Amino acid sequence: MGALGPLCVGIDPSASLLSRWGLPDDVSGLGEFGSRCLHAFAGVVPVVKPQVAFFERHGAAGIGVLEKLLGEARQAGLLVIADAKRGDIDNTSAAYADAWLRDGSPLAADAVTVNPYLGLGALRPMTAMAVATGRGVVVVVRSSNPEGRLLQEAVTAAGDSVEDALLAEVAALNAAEGAAVGSVGVVVGATLEPSGFELSGLGGIILAPGVGAQGAGPSDVARLFGGCPGGTVLPNVSRSVLSHGPDVAELRAAAIRARDGIAAANA
Amino acid sequence: MGALGPLCVGIDPSASLLSRWGLPDDVSGLGEFGSRCLHAFAGVVPVVKPQVAFFERHGAAGIGVLEKLLGEARQAGLLVIADAKRGDIDNTSAAYADAWLRDGSPLAADAVTVNPYLGLGALRPMTAMAVATGRGVVVVVRSSNPEGRLLQEAVTAAGDSVEDALLAEVAALNAAEGAAVGSVGVVVGATLEPSGFELSGLGGIILAPGVGAQGAGPSDVARLFGGCPGGTVLPNVSRSVLSHGPDVAELRAAAIRARDGIAAANA
Numbered sequence: 152m153g154a155l156g157p158l159c160v161g162i163d164p165s166a167s168l169l170s171r172w173g174l175p176d177d178v179s180g181l182g183e184f185g186s187r188c189l190h191a192f193a194g195v196v197p198v199v200k201p202q203v204a205f206f207e208r209h210g211a212a213g214i215g216v217l218e219k220l221l222g223e224a225r226q227a228g229l230l231v232i233a234d235a236k237r238g239d240i241d242n243t244s245a246a247y248a249d250a251w252l253r254d255g256s257p258l259a260a261d262a263v264t265v266n267p268y269l270g271l272g273a274l275r276p277m278t279a280m281a282v283a284t285g286r287g288v289v290v291v292v293r294s295s296n297p298e299g300r301l302l303q304e305a306v307t308a309a310g311d312s313v314e315d316a317l318l319a320e321v322a323a324l325n326a327a328e329g330a331a332v333g334s335v336g337v338v339v340g341a342t343l344e345p346s347g348f349e350l351s352g353l354g355g356i357i358l359a360p361g362v363g364a365q366g367a368g369p370s371d372v373a374r375l376f377g378g379c380p381g382g383t384v385l386p387n388v389s390r391s392v393l394s395h396g397p398d399v400a401e402l403r404a405a406a407i408r409a410r411d412g413i414a415a416a417n418a
Numbered sequence: 419m420g421a422l423g424p425l426c427v428g429i430d431p432s433a434s435l436l437s438r439w440g441l442p443d444d445v446s447g448l449g450e451f452g453s454r455c456l457h458a459f460a461g462v463v464p465v466v467k468p469q470v471a472f473f474e475r476h477g478a479a480g481i482g483v484l485e486k487l488l489g490e491a492r493q494a495g496l497l498v499i500a501d502a503k504r505g506d507i508d509n510t511s512a513a514y515a516d517a518w519l520r521d522g523s524p525l526a527a528d529a530v531t532v533n534p535y536l537g538l539g540a541l542r543p544m545t546a547m548a549v550a551t552g553r554g555v556v557v558v559v560r561s562s563n564p565e566g567r568l569l570q571e572a573v574t575a576a577g578d579s580v581e582d583a584l585l586a587e588v589a590a591l592n593a594a595e596g597a598a599v600g601s602v603g604v605v606v607g608a609t610l611e612p613s614g615f616e617l618s619g620l621g622g623i624i625l626a627p628g629v630g631a632q633g634a635g636p637s638d639v640a641r642l643f644g645g646c647p648g649g650t651v652l653p654n655v656s657r658s659v660l661s662h663g664p665d666v667a668e669l670r671a672a673a674i675r676a677r678d679g680i681a682a683a684n685a
Binding site for chain 2: 163165166167202204205207208209210211212214215217218236237238239240241242243244246247249250256257258266267268269270271272273291294296297298299300301302303304305306307308309312313316317
């Protein structure tokens with residue numbers, strides 16, 4: 152196999168996890184949650200994925216905590232995918248590119264997740280900015296939640312499913328860029344059945360929630376991602392690791408177990 | 419006719435409009451831009467729609483300016499649709515509901531726009547919160563940008579287009595709520611041809627970009643929205659009004675012209 156990269160761990164300071172960790176549901180709790188995650192995961196996994204909604208819940212002050220977390224993650228040597236699922240058209244799409252992908256922006260991350268409902272072409276300011284600044288855009292294409300299937304499996308005028316049409320558009324963008332691994336990645340739930348698009352030709356990173364404790368085992372992974380180039384499939388875990396907090400050593404141990412479980416599935 | 423509501427004016431402090439208004443591209447410029455809009459539009463139109471991306475561009479400090487704008491708009495008697503196009507699943511969707519629709523949240527608005535790519539059912543925490551707090555959710559269903567057509571016109575397993583399937587789901591939510599005008603609205607571009615879904619049965623607000631200067635005339639409006647209950651179709655204009663800034667009196671005059679143009683189309 153060899154397709155799976157090491158691991159991406161979510162940083163999800165939801166109200167319920169803050170409570171479970173004994174932290175207050177305010178910006179001090181958010182900050183402590185993020186800090187514990189960085190201490191636990193630095194040097195253990197390469198990528199973290201803060202869920203922006205849990206910071207936005209606390210308004211501007213919460214976004215301020217996210218800014219600080221982004222800076223500290225960088226200093227700790229962690230790559231960050233900001234899970235924002237942003238998307239719009241025209242100069243609004245350009246504004247989201249400025250926010251998440253422009254050098255010097257207080258919210259600049261290594262990559263940001265985007266939502267393609269308005270068409271992948273509408274997100275061009277974001278994909279173009281990612282190429283220009285060496286960052287990444289991760290398009291939510293195949294979500295594993297049941298409510299997403301109707302829309303994502305709908306058939307376009309060209310005869311492809313929405314998800315396969317988007318995967319082909321992403322592959323074309325990456326091919327045009329011509330890098331070994333292109334700037335445009337996708338989210339594909341690891342618990343889904345394969346679709347018609349051959350993922351080995353994507354040319355970018357595949358963020359794969361659902362590997363390991365959440366459902367997909369080695370055989371699922373092989374079936375979905377078997378032909379993908381080594382290291383391009385990045386499994387994501389969140390709750391199964393974060394539920395071991397607030398103790399940093401226990402969080403780190405859980406991340407290591409998840410990482411080693413992935414490595415075993417990959418062997 | 420009588421279907422058209424008065425007018426929603428966008429508050430879009432993009433880099434290009436800040437420059438055109440002679441304002442700095444920073445939080446002081448953002449604040450001044452928003453303040454001029456509120457002074458110009460209060461008492462003239464009922465609803466404003468700040469585009470969140472233009473605030474997010476400036477990070478936490480920009481979101482702080484948006485918080486202040488939301489409070490000042492309320493004091494000025496203006497309703498606010500936060501144009502955020504948020505959307506996610508499970509407890510992340512609940513976190514966006516907390517951010518934009520919960521009483522007491524620093525970012526609470528009268529309504530927020532949402533993105534249905536993950537399925538309308540995934541947004542239930544947001545639609546439920548809107549019902550509970552007397553706010554609104556506005557689902558982006560039929561965007562007028564050409565890149566959106568392929569996906570939004572794709573055909574689901576049940577034989578409907580994605581956009582018509584979503585419109586029917588919205589209508590069902592509003593019917594279940596049972597209010598005269600339900601909590602779930604939609605965005606339908608006024609320049610599009612009618613789809614198969616009869617909009618008069620939606621049971622909620624229709625936010626309609628593209629009426630007036632941007633393209634759609636009275637006959638287009640009648641064709642698309644003719645049967646809709648009075649006041650449920652809310653035309654939105656942005657650039658055609660905002661380009662008359664920075665002078666507050668000229669902005670106000672432009673908003674009045676746009677509003678009266680809508681009223682004429684509605685006669």
